[in-house]
Every structure is written in C-alpha cells, then in structure tokens.
Amino acid sequence: MSTILAVTEIKDKNIRKAGLEVVAQARQVADATGGQVSALVISGPEVDVNPAQLGAYGADEVLVASDAKLTAYHSDYYKQVVLAALQKTAASVVLFPATSLGKDLAPRVAAAAKAVLVSDCTALSWKEDGLAADKPLYAGKVVAQLKLQGDVQMASLRPGVFNAQLLRAGQNAAVANLDLPAFSSKVTLKEIRKKDSCKMDVSDADIIVTGGRGMRSAEGFALLEELAGLLNGAVGATRAVVDVGWRPHDEQVGQTGKVVSPSLYFMCGASGSIQHWAGMSGSKCIVAINKDANAPILQRADYSIVGDVFEVLPVLTEEVRKLRG
Amino acid sequence: MNILVLIKQVPDTEATIKPGAEQKSIAEAGVKFVINPYDEYALEEALRLKEAQGGGKIKVVTVGPERAKQALRSAAELGVDEVLLLKTDTASLDGLAIAQVLSESVAKESFDLILMGKEAIDDGNMQVGPMLAELLDIPCLNVITKLTLSGRQVTAEREGDSGVEVLETSLPAVVTCQKGLNEPRYPSIRGKMAAMKMVIAEQTVTVSGDRAVVTGLQVPSARSGGKIVGEGAAAVPELIKLLHDEAKVI
Ligand SMILES: Cc1cc2nc3c(=O)[nH]c(=O)nc-3n(C[C@H](O)[C@H](O)[C@H](O)COP(=O)(O)OP(=O)(O)OC[C@H]3O[C@@H](n4cnc5c(N)ncnc54)[C@H](O)[C@@H]3O)c2cc1C
Numbered sequence: 001m002s003t004i005l006a007v008t009e010i011k012d013k014n015i016r017k018a019g020l021e022v023v024a025q026a027r028q029v030a031d032a033t034g035g036q037v038s039a040l041v042i043s044g045p046e047v048d049v050n051p052a053q054l055g056a057y058g059a060d061e062v063l064v065a066s067d068a069k070l071t072a073y074h075s076d077y078y079k080q081v082v083l084a085a086l087q088k089t090a091a092s093v094v095l096f097p098a099t100s101l102g103k104d105l106a107p108r109v110a111a112a113a114k115a116v117l118v119s120d121c122t123a124l125s126w127k128e129d130g131l132a133a134d135k136p137l138y139a140g141k142v143v144a145q146l147k148l149q150g151d152v153q154m155a156s157l158r159p160g161v162f163n164a165q166l167l168r169a170g171q172n173a174a175v176a177n178l179d180l181p182a183f184s185s186k187v188t189l190k191e192i193r194k195k196d197s198c199k200m201d202v203s204d205a206d207i208i209v210t211g212g213r214g215m216r217s218a219e220g221f222a223l224l225e226e227l228a229g230l231l232n233g234a235v236g237a238t239r240a241v242v243d244v245g246w247r248p249h250d251e252q253v254g255q256t257g258k259v260v261s262p263s264l265y266f267m268c269g270a271s272g273s274i275q276h277w278a279g280m281s282g283s284k285c286i287v288a289i290n291k292d293a294n295a296p297i298l299q300r301a302d303y304s305i306v307g308d309v310f311e312v313l314p315v316l317t318e319e320v321r322k323l324r325g
Numbered sequence: 326m327n328i329l330v331l332i333k334q335v336p337d338t339e340a341t342i343k344p345g346a347e348q349k350s351i352a353e354a355g356v357k358f359v360i361n362p363y364d365e366y367a368l369e370e371a372l373r374l375k376e377a378q379g380g381g382k383i384k385v386v387t388v389g390p391e392r393a394k395q396a397l398r399s400a401a402e403l404g405v406d407e408v409l410l411l412k413t414d415t416a417s418l419d420g421l422a423i424a425q426v427l428s429e430s431v432a433k434e435s436f437d438l439i440l441m442g443k444e445a446i447d448d449g450n451m452q453v454g455p456m457l458a459e460l461l462d463i464p465c466l467n468v469i470t471k472l473t474l475s476g477r478q479v480t481a482e483r484e485g486d487s488g489v490e491v492l493e494t495s496l497p498a499v500v501t502c503q504k505g506l507n508e509p510r511y512p513s514i515r516g517k518m519a520a521m522k523m524v525i526a527e528q529t530v531t532v533s534g535d536r537a538v539v540t541g542l543q544v545p546s547a548r549s550g551g552k553i554v555g556e557g558a559a560a561v562p563e564l565i566k567l568l569h570d571e572a573k574v575i
C-alpha cells in the first residue's frame with residue numbers, strides 16, 4: 001500500500017493552516033490510490049500541538065521529529081528529516097505547503113531523492129499512475145495542466161487554495177516519533193532578527209487589507225492597520241509603497257511579492273497593476289476603494305467604491321466595528 | 326574568483342500571454358523576451374564582487390532555445406567575460422531536468438560562486454538553485470537580500486517568515502538572489518560596443534521533459550467582477566451589507 005507523505009509546518013507553536021491543507025489534500029490523493037497518509041510534524045521541543053488531532057484532517061499516522069536543532073527552520077536539517085521520513089514510509093508521493101519554508105525545502109528534498117517536483121499547484125489529483133496538477137504560469141496569465149511521472153512524485157500546494165477540511169472529525173491518528181537522522185550542514189544559522197511576532201503574515205491571513213500609493217504616506221497605513229486589526233486580518237502592500245519604504249517587503253503582494261488567496265481582499269488606493277493582480281487574483285472576494293473611476297482595479301474587483309480612501313476608510317472601519325460588536 | 330551566473334530568458338512581465346495552437350505552450354509571436362528580473366540581481370552582484378576584488382572571471386550560462394542568445398547578449402553588454410548557450414528546444418517545467426543539465430556542464434569547471442535568481446517569473450518554480458546545489462553537493466543560500474564575502478567565508482541575509490535570518494557558509498556555494506540585494510545597472514555605450522564583438526559559445530544539450538508533461542494550457546476564466554457599489558463614504562453601508570449578506574465574507 002502506497003503512502004502519501006504530508007509535510008506540515010509549525011508556526012508560533014502550532015500547525016500552520018497551509019500544513020492542514022496539505023494533510024487534507026493528501027487524504028484526497030490517498031483515497032484515489034488506496035494508500036495511506038503519513039503526516040510529518042517537524043518542530044523544536046516546545047509546541048502546543050496534539051499530533052493525533054491531525055487524524056481529523058485525514059492523517060492515518062503522524063510522524064513527529066522534535067529536536068532543539070529543529071526549533072528554527074534550517075534547510076539542511078529539515079531536509080534530512082523529510083528524507084528520513086521518506087525512507088521510513090517508502091512514500092510514493094510527498095506534498096509540501098508552498099509557504100516560504102516549503103518553497104525552500106521541497107526542491108532540496110526532491111533533488112536529493114531524484115524526484116520530480118511541481119511547485120505551487122492550485123489543483124491536485126491522482127490519475128492512473130501519477131499526479132495530475134494545475135499550475136499557474138506567467139504570473140497566473142495561463143494555467144498549465146501537468147501529468148507527473150516517476151516512482152516518487154512531489155508537489156507543493158499554494159496556501160489558501162485547498163480546503164483544510166475536517167474530513168474525519170474527532171478521529172485520532174497514530175503518533176510515532178521519527179528516528180532522527182544525523183544532522184549535518186555546511187551552513188550555520190547565525191541569528192534571526194525577529195520581527196514583530198504578533199503581526200500576521202499575509203500568507204496566513206483570511207482577510208487582507210492592502211494599501212497602495214494612494215495612502216500617501218507611511219502614516220496613512222494606520223487606517224489600514226486599524227481595519228485589519230478589527231477583521232483579524234493582515235496588512236498588505238503594493239510594490240510602489242514597499243519601494244518608497246512605507247511598508248516592509250514581507251507585506252508585498254504580487255508577482256515579485258507573495259501570492260495570496262484570502263476570502264476577502266481590500267485594495268485601498270492601489271491601481272490594480274497586472275503585477276499586483278498576479279498575486280491576489282485568487283482572492284474569493286475583492287473590494288476596491290479608489291478615487292479614480294477609471295482605475296483598472298474597478299473593472300475587476302467584485303465590489304468597488306469610487307471615492308477618497310481618507311473619507312471612506314474611517315466610515316468603513318466604524319461600520320465594521322459596529323458589526324463585530 | 327570564478328563566478329558562474331545562471332540566467333533564463335523569460336517574457337516581459339507586461340507581455341500578453343496566450344496559449345499556442347496546440348495548447349501545450351504559449352504563442353510566442355509578438356512576445357518581448359527579457360532576462361528574468363531576479364537574474365539581473367545575480368548579474369549585478371557578480372559584477373560588484375569582481376569590481377571589489379579587482380579581478381576574477383564571470384561566466385554567464387543559460388539553457389534555452391536560439392532566441393535566448395539575446396539574453397546572453399544583454400548580459401555581455403554589462404561587461405561579463407564569457408557567455409554560453411546550452412541549446413535545447415525543450416522547455417521543461419521539471420526544475421531537476423534543468424539542474425541536471427547545468428550540473429553536468431558546470432561540474433567540469435570549478436566555480437567559487439554560482440549566482441542565480443531565486444525564481445524564474447515564467448514558471449515560478451523556485452527549484453533550480455537549491456536543486457543544482459544539491460546535485461553539486463555544495464551549500465545553497467536561498468532567496469538572499471544581502472551578501473558579504475570575506476576570503477572564502479560567505480555571510481548572507483534572507484527574509485524568513487519569522488524575521489531576517491543571517492546565514493554563514495564557505496565557498497563554493499550557490500546563492501539565489503532576491504529583490505533588495507542590489508540595484509542592477511544599465512549597460513554603458515562602451516559595454517554595448519564590446520558586446521557586439523563577443524562570441525556566444527553554444528553547445529547542444531538534451532533536457533528530459535517527460536517527468537512533468539504539459540497536457541493542457543488554459544487562460545483562467547476572467548472574474549465576473551465590476552459592481553460599483555457607489556461613491557464616497559455614503560456607499561459604505563451598502564458595501565457592508567453586500568459583504569455580509571451576498572458574499573458572506575464578514
Ligand atoms: C518586474 C516587475 C515586477 C513587479 N512586481 C510587483 C509586485 O509584486 N507587486 C506590486 O504591487 N507591484 C509590482 N510591480 C509594480 C507595478 O507595476 C505597479 O507599479 C504597482 O503595483 C503600483 O502600485 P500602486 O497601485 O500602489 O500605485 P499606483 O499605480 O500609482 O496607483 C495608485 C492608485 O491610488 C489611487 N489613489 C490615489 N489617491 C487616492 C485617494 N486619496 N483615495 C483613493 N484612491 C487614491 C489612484 O487613483 C491610483 O489608482 C512590478 C513591476 C515590474 C516591472
């Protein structure tokens with residue numbers, strides 16, 4: 001019986017939503033192959049995770065690799081862990097979240113295992129003898145359908161596209177500790193200059209409030225932070241505002257920033273350039289506030305208000321506050 | 326120091342992209358091709374390192390079809406020492422196939438540093454750098470925004486999800502470049518003149534394309550968008566209502 005290995009990711013001591021999506025999708029693939037799902041949890045010694053609960057998302061078994069060396073992400077150590085899990089399970093399919101961790105880890109594992117890898121898929125299934133995947137190309141201007149071949153096949157899944165479904169609510173998975181590999185690396189992680197840890201990353205957010213050049217200054221983004229805070233969302237930025245230094249690069253959405261698929265995406269004082277669109281067109285609902293009735297975003301957003309962000313946003317924020325009670 | 330820079334020729338970000346007749350690859354007619362933007366950071370970093378060290382050699386290599394010579398020509402205009410086209414008409418989405426071709430051709434020479442982009446904007450794979458490093462069994466510093474060399478010691482910064490990571494290793498190494506690393510320069514008139522005389526070396530290679538086969542190519546359905554809710558702050562209550570009752574997102 002073949003195994004589908006689902007690699008999850010820990011963030012702030014918990015399993016990231018993108019990791020749960022991978023487990024649930026691995027279940028779908030396993031149901032088609034008649035195989036079983038092994039989920040892999042890689043972490044430092046201190047986490048708030050009950051691995052057995054991954055059973056609810058479809059894991060039959062959870063392998064836990066826990067060690068002080070794995071607290072912070074290290075490409076080589078993590079690679080060695082995934083390779084150990086691959087060897088133990090003899091998995092024929094390995095799935096990763098296409099988060100920044102997954103995008104760094106997956107190609108290293110694939111090359112070491114001499115396996116084919118399809119990055120950043122938006123659909124995945126099993127057809128006859130291999131994975132069939134949809135993969136956006138040219139910043140989403142076209143989508144390719146791919147068929148993979150090989151004894152071991154790997155894919156990374158775009159966060160927010162697949163459902164983290166409770167396929168087997170209440171069911172627990174068997175939990176086993178993975179025998180840790182011998183860690184070795186030529187690369188030392190000297191330090192991590194932590195950023196504001198309470199800030200939500202745009203890739204994890206279900207609601208994103210993005211501002212563009214129309215926000216006029218770094219201070220103008222206070223309005224967006226307030227709205228994002230009320231909605232439990234994250235602030236995003238266009239490249240124009242990152243380039244002038246109003247916002248940090250990790251908030252940039254677009255072709256050369258992050259690709260996101262939240263349920264709700266606000267575009268405030270942003271024109272909707274083709275490069276920005278490439279990063280957020282997968283959002284379920286797009287709202288634009290722009291004072292120029294001819295701005296390209298107004299043709300494509302689901303709902304638009306033509307108006308000045310500095311007039312509209314305070315009122316919008318108040319209304320949301322009322323709604324959230 | 327011997328530096329290898331790997332570049333890919335890709336459609337300009339503004340280009341209109343349509344599937345070709347067989348729906349397996351794109352229609353290239355009228356598409357403007359450029360050097361992958363992230364590879365420009367790699368080229369710039371190589372030039373700066375060479376200038377800082379007052380010597381060394383920069384070789385630029387691409388795997389691609391005949392038209393990719395134009396990208397090599399543009400690189401040559403910046404003042405690199407050697408350019409090579411590894412010629413193939415197979416455009417594979419399998420990063421390992423590209424990494425294999427590159428490892429076989431570069432493994433024969435010894436490079437101190439291999440600089441490349443973090444991602445090609447056409448396939449968005451983010452595969453070739455770490456894969457090549459794995460095949461060559463050398464370290465890969467991936468998605469780098471700052472690079473410092475002192476002797477054979479390399480220090481680099483990358484923006485991880487929890488903050489800026491400072492990584493250290495020694496040469497030889499693969500470094501993949503992210504925006505923020507530097508500001509790429511434009512070619513000088515002298516550079517353009519010199520590039521006209523430069524010989525573009527060429528070698529035919531076989532890229533395996535059968536591990537990841539494209540079975541179809543589609544234009545995603547356009548959003549049926551475009552509802553102007555109203556003008557100014559007065560439209561807010563209606564917007565809230567739509568988001569709550571119709572879209573059910575708040
Ligand atoms: C290779 C390449 C890669 C790129 N990658 C990215 C990327 O990843 N992400 C990205 O975002 N961009 C990217 N860009 C840049 C992109 O082309 C645009 O320049 C950028 O997205 C525009 O940002 P903006 O919408 O904030 O600014 P602008 O285009 O200047 O738009 C500002 C908008 O604000 C509106 N406005 C002004 N004042 C107000 C007000 N008071 N109230 C309401 N509305 C107001 C204006 O009507 C206008 O529509 C890339 C470009 C290139 C060439």
Ligand SMILES: Nc1ncnc2c1ncn2[C@@H]1O[C@H](COP(=O)(O)O)[C@@H](O)[C@H]1O
Binds near residue numbers: 387389444
């Ligand atoms: N065909 C190619 N020829 C040379 N270098 C390439 C090629 N494809 C990718 N690369 C390099 O690998 C990086 C990452 O590409 P990718 O893995 O396709 O996203 C690019 O920025 C290039 O530096």
